[in-house]
Amino acid sequence: MELLSPVTDATALSGRILRMIEAGHTGAARPLLAALRRLVPPSPALAQMAARLALDEGRMELAQDELDRAIALDPGHGGLLRYRAELRRLSGDLSGALQDAAEAVLQEPDDARGKALLGTLLTLLGATADAVRCLRDALRGAPADAAIYEALAQAELADGDPVAAEATLAAGMRALPGRISLRNAAILLAVRRGHFPAALAEAEAARAMGLIDACLLGLQAHALSSLGRHAEASLVYAEALKLGPDDPYVRHLVAAAGLVADEGRAHAEYVRTVFDGYADRFEPHLIALGYRVPGLIRRAVQRYLPPSPGATLDLGCGSGLLAVALSDLGCAPLVGVDLSPRMLAQAAAKGLYGELHEADLERLLAEDERQWQLILAGDVLCYFGALEGVLRAVRARLAHGGCFVFTAEVLAAETLATEAHAADAPPARGWALGRAGRYAHRPDYIRRAAAGAGLLLRDLSHETLRNEQESPVAGMLVVLERPRDDH
Ligand SMILES: C[S@@+](CC[C@H](N)C(=O)[O-])C[C@H]1O[C@@H](n2cnc3c(N)ncnc32)[C@H](O)[C@@H]1O
DSSP states (O other), rough: OOOOOOOHHHHHHHHHHHHHTTTTEEEEEEEEHHHHHHHSSOOOOHHHHHHHHHHHHTTTHHHHHHHHHHHHHHHTTTHHHHHHHHHHHTTTTTHHHHHHHHHHHHHTTTTTHHHHHHHHHHHHHHHHHHHHHHHHHHOOOOTTTTTHHHHHHHHHTTTTTTHHHHHHHHHHHHHTOOOHHHHHHHHHHHHTTOOOOHHHHHHHHHTTTOOHHHHHHHHHHHHHHHHHOOOHHHHHHHHHHHTTTOOOHHHHHHHHHTTSOOOOOOOOHHHHHHHHHHHHHHHHHHHHTTTTTTHHHHHHHHHHHHHOOOOEEEEEESSSHHHHTTTTTTTOOOOESSSHHHHHHHHHHHTOOOOESSSSSHHHHHHOOOOOEEEEEEGGGBBSOOOHHHHHHHHHHHHEEEEEEEEBBBBBBBHHHHHOOSSTTTTTSSEEEEESSSEOOOOOHHHHHHHHOOOOOEEEEEEEEEETTTTTEEEEEEEEEOTTTTT
């Protein structure tokens, strides 16, 4: 920790404040910033330092105020505009961020960082062709910036051109061979495209060059597991866990490989990573797999609910396939909740939801006190092991006589006995995490959990949910009702 001796030289004082912010000593930096403000007039550098301090203190509004005031004094300062664009992006104000980034580029047309930020924002806002143009331009100005290669590949992928994205990452790796983030981006792209041998080859090549981190190992293990090489995948997952013990993505897949006890549900960060990465391919991929869930849920709604059931909550709504399947059945208002912003963007584009919320479904059920006639969960409870909590929360939000309609994957009795799932799984638990990172449940467990939560079982039928590796995935369609007379 630095001594707080009196410093009257403004340059030395600025340096000390920056070092303190970088070291996380924000409490000590604040009085020094006040002292610096007494020594020097307002300037863009001072405003950026003040905004950074406020941001590190978690005071987003103060950070914005600092920048607003500085920009009011110097409206053409590209650096300040770019910084405010970053802040606005962080706070979710994408159109405000876009305006600032565009203005920053106008003010400083040769600044590649400004163009890169503008391109990234255009990708997030769905203007992917413009994003690609802008990021290509940024890359010409900064051909050794790994982040721009990654952002351009993202934009190209979002623009429907995975081949260009692959070429961009390959060019990035040639220009910056030691940059692990580019390697990981290339491996992730191969995994997302289902090119598992290529992903594996890429991971092995990176490791041969001495490039290694938890993410790279997690992806290598994922590729091995997808190729059916489970024993090797387990070893690589174990290594990944050593390098990234707290990484939720790695932890979940390591649990799925049976190496550590799982936590009873998939971590939110894992779900978001998987579905944000999958969103662009989700619908065509599921159609190719013969996804039956929306049709099954439609059938149950027609059978067990009155015509025009009314207020409906779609848990884990994803890209909105259930909204399409139920669009003529009077499930209105229809509200969706999902953890993945990129899946939600696809749901929003369908224009069938009254509201969409980016949230964990457990949090929404706990905090939103509305009552629903119908609650749906299509292919979502496979991200939960223990269902007691979710079922109790659902019961509390169902209107009397309302129904919860969901699908689940079936855990066959013999699977429980023979598969090495979570190391400490008691055999009678009734659910288990499979190697693909999804949970499966036993029908008798679902019956018990439903009764324990005070829900009546209207239906539990065995159904094929989709095909995987050319075999049907065994599942259940379940309809539970909140009794009309409970309290
Ligand atoms: C396989 S998709 C199914 C989407 C949709 N229900 C359908 O049938 O097409 C699963 C979705 O559940 C979401 N999800 C998983 N766990 C969640 C959670 N705890 N809270 C909110 N959404 C979740 C994922 O982000 C993903 O979009």
